[in-house]
Amino acid sequence: MTSGRPYHHGDLRRAVLAAAVDVITERGASAVGLRDLARRVGVSHAGPVHHFRDKAGLLTALAAEGFELLADALSATRDGGGDFVDLGAAYVRFAVEHRAHFEVMFRPDLHHPDDPAVAAARERAGALLQGGVAGEGEPGLAAVAAWSVVHGFATLWNTGALTRDPGDDPEVVGRAVAGFLFRDQGRGR
Amino acid sequence: MTSGRPYHHGDLRRAVLAAAVDVITERGASAVGLRDLARRVGVSHAGPVHHFRDKAGLLTALAAEGFELLADALSATRDGGGDFVDLGAAYVRFAVEHRAHFEVMFRPDLHHPDDPAVAAARERAGALLQGGVAGEGEPGLAAVAAWSVVHGFATLWNTGALTRDPGDDPEVVGRAVAGFLFRDQGRGR
DNA sequence: TCGGGAACTTGTCAATGTCTAGATACCGGC
DNA sequence: GCCGGTATCTAGACATTGACAAGTTCCCGA
Numbered sequence: 001m002t003s004g005r006p007y008h009h010g011d012l013r014r015a016v017l018a019a020a021v022d023v024i025t026e027r028g029a030s031a032v033g034l035r036d037l038a039r040r041v042g043v044s045h046a047g048p049v050h051h052f053r054d055k056a057g058l059l060t061a062l063a064a065e066g067f068e069l070l071a072d073a074l075s076a077t078r079d080g081g082g083d084f085v086d087l088g089a090a091y092v093r094f095a096v097e098h099r100a101h102f103e104v105m106f107r108p109d110l111h112h113p114d115d116p117a118v119a120a121a122r123e124r125a126g127a128l129l130q131g132g133v134a135g136e137g138e139p140g141l142a143a144v145a146a147w148s149v150v151h152g153f154a155t156l157w158n159t160g161a162l163t164r165d166p167g168d169d170p171e172v173v174g175r176a177v178a179g180f181l182f183r184d185q186g187r188g189r
Numbered sequence: 190m191t192s193g194r195p196y197h198h199g200d201l202r203r204a205v206l207a208a209a210v211d212v213i214t215e216r217g218a219s220a221v222g223l224r225d226l227a228r229r230v231g232v233s234h235a236g237p238v239h240h241f242r243d244k245a246g247l248l249t250a251l252a253a254e255g256f257e258l259l260a261d262a263l264s265a266t267r268d269g270g271g272d273f274v275d276l277g278a279a280y281v282r283f284a285v286e287h288r289a290h291f292e293v294m295f296r297p298d299l300h301h302p303d304d305p306a307v308a309a310a311r312e313r314a315g316a317l318l319q320g321g322v323a324g325e326g327e328p329g330l331a332a333v334a335a336w337s338v339v340h341g342f343a344t345l346w347n348t349g350a351l352t353r354d355p356g357d358d359p360e361v362v363g364r365a366v367a368g369f370l371f372r373d374q375g376r377g378r
Numbered sequence: 379t380c381g382g383g384a385a386c387t388t389g390t391c392a393a394t395g396t397c398t399a400g401a402t403a404c405c406g407g408c
Numbered sequence: 409g410c411c412g413g414t415a416t417c418t419a420g421a422c423a424t425t426g427a428c429a430a431g432t433t434c435c436c437g438a
Contacts, residue, residue, distance in 0.1 A: 033394065149341055162333065224426080389431095390427100
């Protein structure tokens with residue numbers, strides 16, 4: 001404090017990622033700029049480059065983190081004995097609460113989708129999702145349908161395409177939508 | 190040919206839009222550049238600006254065109270007496286065949302979503318989609334669920350998130366997924 | 379025919395991503 | 409305790425981009 005900022009930031013990588021999340025959340029993924037992030041974090045214009053090779057590298061790191069967070073969220077509800085609807089609600093909640101991560105995760109033109117860290121995390125999340133609907137109906141189809149509903153709902157919600165009443169809770173609506181898929185299965189609707 | 194290109198292009202607006210579609214289809218919406226498009230079309234770097242104010246203006250025009258095309262596609266299957274599954278299949282087919290338009294349409298940070306032309310076209314498409322599931326189950330929920338499945342499936346397909354066998358026809362799979370939603374309703378199909 | 383305006387060009391500016399080289403701080407081994 | 413190697417960060421430069429301003433060429437209607 002006494003003599004301005006220290007030469008070493010301390011945790012630049014995390015700080016830049018956090019700043020990127022802020023920017024994307026507020027103004028979309030097309031608004032992120034390496035130099036802008038550097039400025040926000042209080043570091044020289046080329047500082048971030050050392051941690052993430054590229055602009056794409058930065059977003060790759062974000063995507064990987066996102067898939068990890070999603071997997072964690074899914075596995076938490078699964079361990080809690082949740083059924084598909086709970087899983088779907090968790091998916092929607094994740095998408096809304098981490099909309100920046102979510103946006104980048106499914107925008108392969110912005111990051112390196114073949115990055116090993118991203119691929120591994122994506123597969124972990126995918127397996128958890130798949131497992132949630134195994135055994136209900138034809139295996140593949142039900143899983144794809146289930147993923148599609150929650151993903152579609154989350155995407156439409158985040159982009160503002162759904163006309164919604166102010167005060168609507170996305171997780172509640174999402175749960176209803178997910179429930180609609182398997183509405184006459186198991187006990188009473 | 191005798192004296193190079195003519196001063197007036199003739200149909201610059203359409204040519205630029207077409208070039209933009211090519212670029213986005215091949216390398217994603219983040220790869221479009223006003224100057225690059227001008228180069229591809231064989232026009233000076235500021236040529237396109239005269240037709241679309243902005244980069245965002247260009248993408249706004251694309252989005253509007255996309256919603257028009259979608260509405261046309263939906264209304265065609267509706268006039269043909271199609272039910273929800275047909276409508277859903279048309280939605281998926283549109284998303285896959287016009288992936289560039291589709292991508293821009295649902296990326297409000299890239300265009301001006303409040304543009305009157307876009308808003309009007311979007312509402313026309315929305316009404317057609319809504320009408321396709323009216324009367325089945327609770328009105329609002331079924332419509333949202335239906336839109337969510339097909340939109341989610343189309344998005345996942347286009348981003349390459351779905352592990353699919355080569356040779357799979359997205360429209361066929363999409364139809365199956367859409368059918369899964371209302372699988373035990375009404376007679377026939 | 380002639381003048382106004384649309385369509386396009388050329389020149390310019392600030393800003394961005396990426397590369398290079400150099401400065402500074404940390405850390406393990408002696 | 410200090411010393412050299414390395415990770416971290418800065419500073420400068422360059423090509424490229426979106427946007428703006430002013431000029432040029434062409435069309436079209438009064």
